[in-house]
Amino acid sequence: MSTVIVEVMPKPEILDPQGKAILGALSRTGHTGIASVRMGKRFEVTLDHEATPEDLDQIRSIAAEVFSNPVIEDVVSVTAEDAQ
């Protein structure tokens, strides 16, 4: 078993209303010094075997096609976690 972590964030040029709402809530509750908050997604993909470089390539293509909407999101990283 091994786990691959995929991270997806809204593209920098796309407005992130969830992040804006969180930033507003933080400044209303007195948290200062925060310039922006952006919210994305994190996936843990557990394989039933040790991750090979081919698995990572397959998961990279899944990340681009299934986990993210390429119009508004970027896949930030695809990394294998330590084997369990």
Place this chain on the structure above:
Amino acid sequence: MSTVIVEVMPKPEILDPQGKAILGALSRTGHTGIASVRMGKRFEVTLDHEATPEDLDQIRSIAAEVFSNPVIEDVVSVTAEDAQ
């Protein structure tokens, strides 16, 4: 300016219907070897100054109170990214 990354995942004992739906879609589209998919959240918090250890403590408490629902989610990590 510096950025702090906060990662939040559903607790292991909590059912993750989004992850289950993605796993079902992947197996229907012929992706084999994947045992499970879990979906969580990733936040990029940009500060208007360099992150200090006190900032990280503050963001850890924000992560526990605002970014996550402690009943169903765990804060997996709070880490400062390289200064920009």
